[in-house]
Amino acid sequence: MYLETGELLFRLLIALFVGIVAVLGNPDRAAARYASIVVEADTGRILHSTNAETKNYPASLTKIMTIFMTFEALKSGKLKPDQALPISRVAEGRSPSKLGLRRGETITVDDAIKALVTKSANDVATVLAEAMGGTERKFADMMTERARALGMKDTTFKNASGLPNRAQLSTARDMAILARAVLYGHPKMYHHFSRTSFTYKGRTYKTHNRLMSRYRGMDGIKTGYIRASGFNLVASATRGGKRLIAVVFGGKTSKIRDRHVANLLDKGFAEFQTVVAKSGTPKNLPASNVRPEYSGTGKTKQAAANMSRPPVVNPASGQIQSWAIQVGAYNRYGPAHLAVTRAARAVPSLLGNKFRIVRQQSKSRRGLQIYKARLLVASESTARTSCRALQRRNIDCMVIWMGPPS
Numbered sequence: 001m002y003l004e005t006g007e008l009l010f011r012l013l014i015a016l017f018v019g020i021v022a023v024l025g026n027p028d029r030a031a032a033r034y035a036s037i038v039v040e041a042d043t044g045r046i047l048h049s050t051n052a053e054t055k056n057y058p059a060s061l062t063k064i065m066t067i068f069m070t071f072e073a074l075k076s077g078k079l080k081p082d083q084a085l086p087i088s089r090v091a092e093g094r095s096p097s098k099l100g101l102r103r104g105e106t107i108t109v110d111d112a113i114k115a116l117v118t119k120s121a122n123d124v125a126t127v128l129a130e131a132m133g134g135t136e137r138k139f140a141d142m143m144t145e146r147a148r149a150l151g152m153k154d155t156t157f158k159n160a161s162g163l164p165n166r167a168q169l170s171t172a173r174d175m176a177i178l179a180r181a182v183l184y185g186h187p188k189m190y191h192h193f194s195r196t197s198f199t200y201k202g203r204t205y206k207t208h209n210r211l212m213s214r215y216r217g218m219d220g221i222k223t224g225y226i227r228a229s230g231f232n233l234v235a236s237a238t239r240g241g242k243r244l245i246a247v248v249f250g251g252k253t254s255k256i257r258d259r260h261v262a263n264l265l266d267k268g269f270a271e272f273q274t275v276v277a278k279s280g281t282p283k284n285l286p287a288s289n290v291r292p293e294y295s296g297t298g299k300t301k302q303a304a305a306n307m308s309r310p311p312v313v314n315p316a317s318g319q320i321q322s323w324a325i326q327v328g329a330y331n332r333y334g335p336a337h338l339a340v341t342r343a344a345r346a347v348p349s350l351l352g353n354k355f356r357i358v359r360q361q362s363k364s365r366r367g368l369q370i371y372k373a374r375l376l377v378a379s380e381s382t383a384r385t386s387c388r389a390l391q392r393r394n395i396d397c398m399v400i401w402m403g404p405p406s
Contacts, residue, residue, distance in 0.1 A: 033056065033229065033230050033249065033250035034050070034051060034230075034248075034249060034250035035050060035051035035052055035054050035056055035171065035172040035247075035248070035249040035250060036048065036049070036050045036051070036052065036172055036246070036247060036248045036249070036260070036264060037049045037050075037052040037172040037173055037176050037246070037247050038244055038245070038246045038247075038264050038265065038267070038268040039176045039180070039244070039245050040242070040243075040244060040268075041179075041180055041183060041184075041236065041243035041244060041245050042242075042243065042341055043354065043355070044176075044177075044180060044354075045354075047244070047267075047268045047271050048264060048267065048268060049172075049173075051172070051249075052171060052172040052173040052176075052247075053154060053171050053172075053173050054171060054172075055154055055169040055170065055171055056169065056170065056171065056172075056229060056232075056249040056250065057162075057164070057168065057169065057170075057226060057228050057229035058155075058162055058168065058169070058170040058175065058224060058229070058232065058249075059162040059224030059225050059226040059229045059232050060097075060120045060161065060162040060222065060223065060224035060225065060226075060232075061162060061170070061175055061222055061223075061224040061232050061234055062125075062143075062157060062159070062160065062161060062162030062168065062170075062224070063116045063117075063120060063125055063160070063161060063162060063222060063224075064175070064178055064179070064182065064221060064222050064234065065143050065146070065147065065157065065178060066116065066125050066128055066129065066143070066160045066161070067113060067116055067117065067182075067192070067193075068146075068178065068181060068182050068185070068186070069132060069139075069142070069143065069146060070109065070112070070113060070128055070132070071182070071185075071186040071189045072146075072185075072186075073132055074109065074189075075186070078132070079109050079131065079132070080109065081108070081109050081110040082108050082109070082110065083108060083109050084106035084107070084108055085106055085107055085108070085109060085112060085127050085128070085130075085131045086104075086105075086106055086127075087101045087102060087103055087104065087105045087106065087107065087123070087127060088103060088126070088127070088130055089103050090126055090130070090136065091103075091123045091124075091126040091127045091130065092123065094122040094123040094125075094126050094161065094163070095122060095163065096122070097119060097120050097121055097122060098119075098121050098122050098123040098124075099115055099119060099121045099123055099124055099200060100123070101123045101124070101127070107124065107127060109128075109131075111198075111200060112124045112127060112128050113192055114192065114195060114198040114200075115198060115200065115205070116128070117192050117193055117195050117198070117207070117222070118195055118196075118197060118198040118205050118206065118207045118208070119198060119205040119208075120208055120222075120223070120224075122161040122162075122163055125159075125160040125161035125162075126159075126160060126161065128160065129159075129160035136159055136160055137158075137159075139160055140157045140158050140159055140160065141157075143157035143160070144156050144157045147174070147178070149349060150177055150178065150181050150348055150349065151174075151177050151349065152170070152174035152177050152178060153174070154169070154170065154171045154173070154174055155169065155170040155171065155174045156168060156169050156170075162224055162226065163226070164226050164227075164228060172247040172248070172249055173247075175234050175247045176234075176245050176247050178234075179221060179234050179236060179245045179247070180245065180348075181348045182221065183236065183243070183245075184344065184345035184348065185345070185348045187345070190220065190221075193219070193220030193221040193222065193236075194212070194219045194220050195207060196212065196213065208223045209221075209222065209223050209233070210254070210258065211233070211235065211258040211261060211262065212235075214258070214262075215235075215237060215261075215262050215265065216237075216239070217237040217238045217239045218235055218236065218237040218265070219236060219237065219238070220235070220236050221234050221235065221236050222234050223254070225254070229249065229250065230249065230250035230251050230252065230257075231250070231251035231252070231253060231254050231256075231257040232247075232248065232249050232250070232251070232257070233246075233247070233248050233251070233257055233258070233261050234246075234247050235247075235261050235265065237265050239269050240269075242269070244265055244268045244269060246261050246264045246265050246268065248260055248261050248264070323376070323377050323378070323379060323380050323382070323383040323399065323400065323401060324356065324374040324375060324376050324377065324383065324399075324400040324401075325343070325350075325374065325375045325377060325383050325386055325387050325390070325397050325398070325399060325400070326372055326373065326374045326397060326398050326399075326400050327339045327340060327342075327343045327373050327374070327375065327390065327395060327396065327397045328372075328373045328396065329370050329371065329372045329373070330370070330371045330372075330373065331368060331369065331370065331371070332371065333357065333371050335371075336357050336371035336372065336373040337357060337373070339373040340355040340357075340373045340374070340375055342395070343373075343375055343390055343395055343397070344375060346389075346390060346393045346395055347386055347389045347390055347393070349386065349389075350375055350377075350386055354376050355373070355374060355375050355376060356374050356376060357371050357372070357373060357374075358371070358372040358374060359371055359372075360372065374400060380399065380401075383399045383400075384399055387399055
């Protein structure tokens with residue numbers, strides 16, 4: 001009897017030791033449950049950040065990427081809105097939340113998008129994954145590759161739904177990048193994330209995103225939950241023409257999470273209004289992103305030389321940005337700002353980059369100010385690749401060397 005008890009205790013100790021080693025020896029495992037970030041949607045400027053680059057389980061936030069890639073497939077013509085997608089045995093066997101699809105049935109792409117947004121249906125996520133990738137595993141690889149291209153450097157996908165998988169990880173920062181990619185990469189499709197209900201085969205499903213009906217200005221985008229992650233939410237809201245994105249991982253309950261997201265958004269909008277009031281900067285451009293450059297001689301040139309100008313850093317990569325893509329020169333500030341915004345929206349890989357409006361005096365017309373619109377990038381190769389991408393979208397551009405940061 002004593003021998004059996006001692007042996008049992010020994011085995012328990014061994015199991016505990018192995019578990020500790022597994023946790024400490026796996027750097028890619030989720031390290032912290034709570035994380036949050038608030039960013040200004042137009043520029044990606046970070047207003048708040050806590051554990052924003054710590055890897056966590058995204059749960060059904062994963063479906064934002066599945067939907068994003070569905071939007072891209074629709075845009076390229078690989079999928080059609082009314083296309084009937086077959087239900088496989090694998091899709092039928094997915095665990096809830098689900099629509100209860102049966103093998104041999106079909107569902108249209110349009111209904112599939114609505115089901116993912118509102119019902120967060122795992123069986124539907126598998127249907128879309130198989131339609132675009134052949135198998136869900138191959139599609140997950142495609143998702144990860146696309147995430148890297150968007151700048152989501154700490155995200156790995158293993159399925160299309162967010163069902164538990166220890167290797168499926170993301171960060172609050174990466175989810176903010178994805179939200180911006182949806183907003184500006186597919187602005188005509190974003191309305192799907194504002195959907196509050198969905199009717200399928202006579203049954204109506206209401207959205208899990210209940211904060212959307214309670215927070216003024218909020219119009220999307222997605223909730224997520226598994227036991228290992230806690231309650232997650234990516235939220236987007238507008239006030240006074242300004243849009244903010246808030247991401248929270250690890251809420252203890254859905255109500256606590258929703259209150260916290262609302263509080264973060266409130267603080268974000270209040271901070272932006274304070275910046276505008278103090279700086280006098282035009283409403284659509286935060287002061288922290290305005291670094292004017294000057295040309296000329298005498299006092300103006302000397303004043304520019306004496307300015308304290310810290311290095312401009314890309315928040316997505318941490319690299320100092322010494323190169324720029326110029327997308328136009330204008331005689332007013334507003335059109336220059338609009339040009340860089342449109343260019344960033346046209347090429348999602350530029351969404352995390354800061355921009356600079358360069359103010360210079362015209363050499364041909366005395367007293368006339370010229371505003372050059374530039375997107376800042378980390379390297380010459382990135383600048384040239386991005387410029388070619390802009391030109392393919394009929395946006396004129398040129399590569400500029402900004403010189404080493406002073």
